[in-house]
Structure formats: C-alpha cells, structure tokens
C-alpha cells in the first residue's frame with residue numbers, strides 16, 4: 292500500500308496531464324527517446340517485476356502508460372559491461388567492454404547513439420559515475436557526453452567520496468545534479484528530435500539517501516535511494532513537459548541488481564545469481580505499445596537497443612544478440628523458441644585471479660560455468676522454477692544431465708566469439724594510477 296498519497300498522485304497527474312494536453316506529437320516530429328538507467332536497482336524493489344516495497348510513483352506511472360517486462364535480465368553485473376550491452380544490443384563477449392576500468396568499448400562497435408545521430412537525432416548522455424567516463428568508450432555517437440562529476444555537484448552532497456576511509460572526491464554525483472544538467476540541455480535543444488540517456492548511480496553503495504527519504508526509509512537506506520531517484524525523475528519529467536509525451540519513447544532499465552546476503556554474497560560484480568542480474572525494464576510508447584501491459588516472458592537488456600530502433604521504424608542490425616520486444620509487447624506470439632539469456636563476469640579476475648563466470652539461462656533453468664584460464668573448474672545448474680533462490684545445484688544429478696548438456700551447448704554457442712578491448716596496455720591487466728584510485732573509491736577493488 293502507498294504510504295505517501297501526495298507523492299503518488301503528483302507524478303501521475305503530471306505524466307497523465309502531459310499526455311492529455313498533447314495527445315500525439317506533431318506529425319512532422321519523429322519521437323523523442325528518453326533512456327533512464329538505474330544503477331544497481333533490483334527488479335523486486337519496483338511494482339514492475341517485484342513486490343513493490345518502495346514508493347516509486349513516477350516509474351509506476353510510466354509503466355501504466357507502457358509495458359512492464361517482469362522477467363528481464365542483464366548480461367553482466369558490472370556497470371560498463373552491462374551498459375555497453377544496453378547501448379549496443381551485443382553480449383559483453385561480442386562488444387568487448389567486459390569490466391570496469393580495464394576495458395573499453397571499441398570504436399568499431401556501433402552504438403544506439405551512433406545510429407540515431409546518423410538519423411538526425413540530437414544525442415546527449417548524462418552519467419553519474421566514473422565507471423562510465425567517456426574514456427571507456429560509451430561516448431561514441433553522443434554530441435554531448437556529460438561525465439563531469441564535479442560540475443553542479445550540490446554542496447554537502449558529496450556523500451560518496453569516502454569509501455572505506457579513503458577520501459576520493461567526485462567518483463559519482465547524485466540524481467538531482469544529473470537531472471539538472473540534462474534538463475538544461477533539453478531546454479536549449481528544441482529543433483531536432485532527441486535521444487537522451489540519463490544514468491543514475493544513487494542506489495549504488497554506500498546507501499545514504501537525503502531527507503525526507505532517509506527518515507521515511509529508516510533502516511532501509513537502499514530503498515530510500517530508489518525512492519529518491521524516482522522522486523527526482525518525476526521532477527525532471529515535470530520540467531521536460533511535452534518533450535516526452537504521447538508518441539515518444541521512454542525506457543527505464545537497470546544495469547544490474549544487488550545482493551543482500553543471498554547465496555552468501557553482498558553487492559554485485561562477482562556472481563551471476565538472480566539478485567545481481569535480474570533487473571527492472573519498462574518500455575513506454577503510448578499509441579504504439581499497449582498501456583499497462585505486463586510481459587512475463589524472459590527478456591534481456593540486449594533487447595533494448597533493437598526495441599528502441601524498432602519503435603522508431605529503424606531496422607535493427609540482424610547480427611545483434613538482442614531482438615526487438617515490440618511484437619512481444621503487443622501480445623504477438625514469438626516465432627521460434629524463446630531466446631535464452633547469456634551473462635558473464637570477468638570481475639573476479641580483477642579481484643585476485645579468481646574464476647570468471649559464464650551463464651546461460653532459459654525461462655526455467657540457469658547453467659553456470661566457472662572458468663580459470665579458459666579451463667572449466669566447475670558447473671552449476673539451477674531449476675529457477677522450482678528453486679528461485681538458486682540454493683540447490685543440480686549439475687551432478689543424473690536426471691538433469693540432458694538439461695545440463697543442452698544449456699552447456701547453448702553457452703558454447705553464445706561464447707563462440709570472444710572480443711576483449713583492454714582500456715590500455717598496462718602489462719599487468721590491472722587498472723593503474725588515477726583509474727585504480729577511482730575504482731577503489733567506488734568499492735571495486737580490495
């Protein structure tokens with residue numbers, strides 16, 4: 292139940308009111324596109340895909356105008372790798388930007404921003420953390436790529452500069468600062484259709500929401516951060532007005548979730564269990580997609596780029612790993628078997644030469660391979676329909692040998708291509724200097 296009816300009503304009126312005033316965009320204007328990525332937000336925190344424990348009236352209102360995909364997965368529990376999949380439609384082993392700080396997205400890879408820029412879109416990105424700094428390759432295709440974490444940083448809100456006793460300022464910035472910069476850009480870009488990507492880092496540890504969310508979510512600071520982000524998104528949409536109205540595209544996605552002790556793990560990055568890879572996904576384009584629909588089939592973050600392109604009438608590259616979700620959103624039957632979802636993390640290697648993980652999941656099963664120097668160390672198999680907590684490894688059970696073999700060969704197929712683009716040749720394969728300091732400040736290094 293909603294605990295704050297005022298906060299709930301306001302953005303609904305706002306979003307719905309905007310839609311009423313501008314029922315359709317002028318025929319000459321191509322749709323504007325807003326992509327909001329919520330760093331570290333678990334699917335189960337939202338009404339879309341979860342138990343709805345957090346007050347998120349803005350995201351709920353967007354979902355009511357569009358489609359909620361309640362079983363969406365990320366390709367990596369790592370910010371750069373996962374965002375690169377969201378913005379290219381490629382799995383990490385094909386786009387090559389496979390971990391924070393040590394890899395980058397190669398110029399040869401085509402991004403959604405590059406495609407839309409070529410179509411005449413004004414393209415801008417406003418990111419909130421050092422892991423997405425332009426040097427790591429995601430700026431390609433964006434005319435404006437605002438990664439200046441010191442700019443417009445509200446006094447007294449430098450709340451994440453201290454990490455484990457380290458004083459490292461400006462490795463991130465809060466949602467209000469990001470939205471203010473984005474709104475300023477949007478206000479002056481009035482001629483062309485816009486593709487605007489906004490990245491919000493607030494739900495990433497350490498969790499320290501500002502008031503009134505700190506008090507309202509006492510003892511649940513992570514949830515308070517999500518409520519704060521939703522509140523700021525509402526304020527931004529209010530300011531954006533008719534720029535994201537009926538006929539325009541709004542996508543709310545997340546790069547990965549967060550574990551709170553499940554499977555003996557806290558945080559994200561080193562495991563592929565559901566708390567870290569299951570993510571929320573909302574796609575709205577009133578007039579084209581149904582309103583308030585919920586799709587429960589397995590979908591993936593790599594599907595986001597082809598879905599946005601499809602909604603704009605642009606044919607996605609058939610070589611992408613992702614597929615448009617538009618037919619599924621419209622309730623059409625899938626042609627052929629549903630695609631499974633690939634995920635990986637090379638992050639454990641960075642943290643001390645531990646096993647890297649690869650997984651392949653279907654609606655009902657998840658198969659995980661632990662690898663060291665390319666050699667399989669062990670396998671895991673979970674029946675997600677019977678064991679959603681992934682507590683019982685079935686990889687050794689003879690009755691599931693066929694399932695294990697089938698998913699193993701799907702994983703082989705998904706990993707036939709291997710692309711890695713090191714950020715720079717450091718010799719050690721580890722981040723150095725300023726990058727090492729900033730990753731450490733964000734909690735990514737021991």
Ligand SMILES: [Zn+2]
Pocket residue numbers: 330331369370371546547
């Ligand atoms: Zn992240």
